[in-house]
Amino acid sequence: MKLFSEQDIEARALRLRVRLFLLTAALIGVVTLAAVAVRHGVFTQTIALSFFAESAHEISKGMAVKVVGFKIGKVEEISIEPDNRIKVEIAVNHNYARLIPRDSVAHVMKEGLIGASIVEILPGEDKKRIVVDNDVLRFERGSGLADLAKKLTDQVIPILHDVKKITASINDPQGDIRQAVHHIGEATVAMRASSEELQKLLHQSNVKVGALGGQVSAILDKTDQNMALVQKSLTTLNGTLPGMLQKIDGALPGMLQKIDGTLENARRISQDSAEQLPGLLRDGKAVAGDTRDIVAGAKKAWPISSLLDPAPTGAMPLDSYVPSR
Amino acid sequence: MCRRVNFFPLLAALLVGLMGACGHAPEKPVNLRLSQAIELEQKGQQAYRQGHAAAAAGHFEAALRVDMSIENHDGIVADRLNLAQALDASGDVGGARRQLDALLSDSPLSLSPEQIARAKAALGLMALKQGELADAQRLIDEAQQACAKTCPSAAAILNINARIALERNNPSAALASAGAALPLLAEGSHLGERANSLRIIGLARLALGEAVAALAPLLQALALDRELGLPERIADDLLQLGRTHAATGNTGNAEYFYRRALTVAEASGNAALAQRVREANKP
Numbered sequence: 033m034k035l036f037s038e039q040d041i042e043a044r045a046l047r048l049r050v051r052l053f054l055l056t057a058a059l060i061g062v063v064t065l066a067a068v069a070v071r072h073g074v075f076t077q078t079i080a081l082s083f084f085a086e087s088a089h090e091i092s093k094g095m096a097v098k099v100v101g102f103k104i105g106k107v108e109e110i111s112i113e114p115d116n117r118i119k120v121e122i123a124v125n126h127n128y129a130r131l132i133p134r135d136s137v138a139h140v141m142k143e144g145l146i147g148a149s150i151v152e153i154l155p156g157e158d159k160k161r162i163v164v165d166n167d168v169l170r171f172e173r174g175s176g177l178a179d180l181a182k183k184l185t186d187q188v189i190p191i192l193h194d195v196k197k198i199t200a201s202i203n204d205p206q207g208d209i210r211q212a213v214h215h216i217g218e219a220t221v222a223m224r225a226s227s228e229e230l231q232k233l234l235h236q237s238n239v240k241v242g243a244l245g246g247q248v249s250a251i252l253d254k255t256d257q258n259m260a261l262v263q264k265s266l267t268t269l270n271g272t273l274p275g276m277l278q279k280i281d282g283a284l285p286g287m288l289q290k291i292d293g294t295l296e297n298a299r300r301i302s303q304d305s306a307e308q309l310p311g312l313l314r315d316g317k318a319v320a321g322d323t324r325d326i327v328a329g330a331k332k333a334w335p336i337s338s339l340l341d342p343a344p345t346g347a348m349p350l351d352s353y354v355p356s357r
Numbered sequence: 358m359c360r361r362v363n364f365f366p367l368l369a370a371l372l373v374g375l376m377g378a379c380g381h382a383p384e385k386p387v388n389l390r391l392s393q394a395i396e397l398e399q400k401g402q403q404a405y406r407q408g409h410a411a412a413a414a415g416h417f418e419a420a421l422r423v424d425m426s427i428e429n430h431d432g433i434v435a436d437r438l439n440l441a442q443a444l445d446a447s448g449d450v451g452g453a454r455r456q457l458d459a460l461l462s463d464s465p466l467s468l469s470p471e472q473i474a475r476a477k478a479a480l481g482l483m484a485l486k487q488g489e490l491a492d493a494q495r496l497i498d499e500a501q502q503a504c505a506k507t508c509p510s511a512a513a514i515l516n517i518n519a520r521i522a523l524e525r526n527n528p529s530a531a532l533a534s535a536g537a538a539l540p541l542l543a544e545g546s547h548l549g550e551r552a553n554s555l556r557i558i559g560l561a562r563l564a565l566g567e568a569v570a571a572l573a574p575l576l577q578a579l580a581l582d583r584e585l586g587l588p589e590r591i592a593d594d595l596l597q598l599g600r601t602h603a604a605t606g607n608t609g610n611a612e613y614f615y616r617r618a619l620t621v622a623e624a625s626g627n628a629a630l631a632q633r634v635r636e637a638n639k640p
Contacts, residue, residue: 111403114412346431347438348402349509350478352516352553354486355630356560356593 474504
């Protein structure tokens with residue numbers, strides 16, 4: 033009897049442990065299912081918005097919809113309209129609809145330079161008129177890496193070409209700038225000669241009109257002093273200019289080489305971007321394709337499949353409508 | 358003495374249930390071309406329901422090419438029927454007829470009686486729209502011969518028959534045929550076809566001089582078309598209500614419905630319909 037009693041106690045303890053294990057497993061299963069459902073937004077109430085784009089480029093089903101960098105929904109459907117515009121339908125979490133006035137603008141842009149594409153909604157000004165179900169937003173396409181690279185190239189290359197032309201013109205002995213500097217030198221020499229002539233004339237005048245009095249003589253003395261100062265300045269300028277021209281002559285080849293190098297670098301950057309961008313775009317498309325497959329798979333799986341309306345297939349029902357005369 | 362409840366079988370059943378729910382039957386081999394054809398066909402149906410008949414025709418044509426490339430006979434039949442309907446709605450009656458003729462003359466497809474009835478009825482409907490009443494009647498008679506009362510197109514065929522009778526100034530026959538169609542349409546479904554029956558009944562009553570009796574079916578047709586969101590038919594119903602009120606001598610109500618019809622026709626961008634409403638409203 034004692035032996036049976038001990039075995040009975042052991043068996044009861046074993047049953048208790050088995051039940052505990054099964055209960056824990058069941059709880060984990062239920063919690064996991066609930067978490068998956070919550071994660072996929074099964075219980076999230078959404079509102080449907082849409083916008084029209086000129087191209088479906090970089091837009092794909094399931095793409096995140098964000099406001100100020102915060103995810104509030106996703107792209108539900110993309111369809112082509114008879115006028116070749118692309119209709120993009122998005123589902124936005126009902127709780128965040130109040131952040132989106134009706135005059136908001138939807139943008140397609142990248143997260144970072146080469147990140148995933150997202151739909152970013154820039155909230156409008158009219159905070160009193162908030163979007164409601166089935167509203168249509170305005171759409172503008174944001175700049176991608178390729179656009180930025182092209183814009184940068186388009187803007188920088190003409191500037192560099194202009195700089196190159198200017199420096200080449202400076203270096204050209206027949207160029208406008210070199211000719212202008214040369215003319216300044218010639219003018220300086222001419223002014224010096226004129227100054228000497230004027231001094232001689234003044235000296236002669238001084239002799240001839242010495243009788244005119246001390247006042248005139250003083251004025252002429254002053255003028256003489258001023259002219260001497262002018263002459264001194266011109267002499268200084270004359271001494272400095274050749275040195276400056278020599279320096280410019282010496283520096284110009286180096287500057288031209290540097291500009292050539294810069295232009296070459298710009299060309300290489302453009303070329304590298306052009307080579308890498310298609311690859312990046314291909315990768316992005318592949319990722320989008322994978323995501324689409326995953327979402328399509330998820331749609332077929334229980335319990336999501338039970339929440340979706342089955343799409344109609346086969347022949348449409350015959351419609352006997354004839355417009356009345 | 359308290360009886361102990363054994364939870365073990367309950368828990369085991371719960372776990373088995375959960376596992377069964379999470380798992381699913383092994384996938385069939387994936388036929389990518391077939392999936393593509395189905396996707397195109399669904400896109401076409403969606404476009405058609407949204408009123409983009411030309412875009413729908415494009416999708417159905419693409420689906421047809423894919424189905425023909427893999428000899429998917431069921432798909433080919435559905436694609437040709439859908440393509441014909443979309444082409445007809447977009448104004449390409451010739452193209453629509455070619456699709457249906459190709460379907461009826463394509464012997465390897467061995468169409469079911471329902472499919473033959475559907476194709477003949479669609480041809481009859483096109484003939485009716487073109488004013489070819491004799492051809493329309495012949496095709497509808499052939500469709501009725503092929504179609505039993507339970508065939509999915511039975512009600513639509515009766516409605517087309519009623520419409521032909523109405524065009525032949527035989528409102529009594531039209532009333533009988535459209536009245537026979539109504540019981541075949543289950544309550545809560547086939548809303549568009551129910552509206553067609555009710556509209557024809559209203560028009561037949563009006564033609565019989567029973568304008569007051571015509572109001573109820575026309576108002577019911579209007580309610581159904583509004584529920585479905587079909588602008589052309591809403592405007593059509595409103596126009597007929599205007600005419601019916603005018604026939605009862607209530608010119609105030611008639612003008613009210615004409616005005617509504619004109620607003621709907623103009624808002625939907627249907628210039629021909631708007632012109633018809635303006636002409637109806639002329640004193």
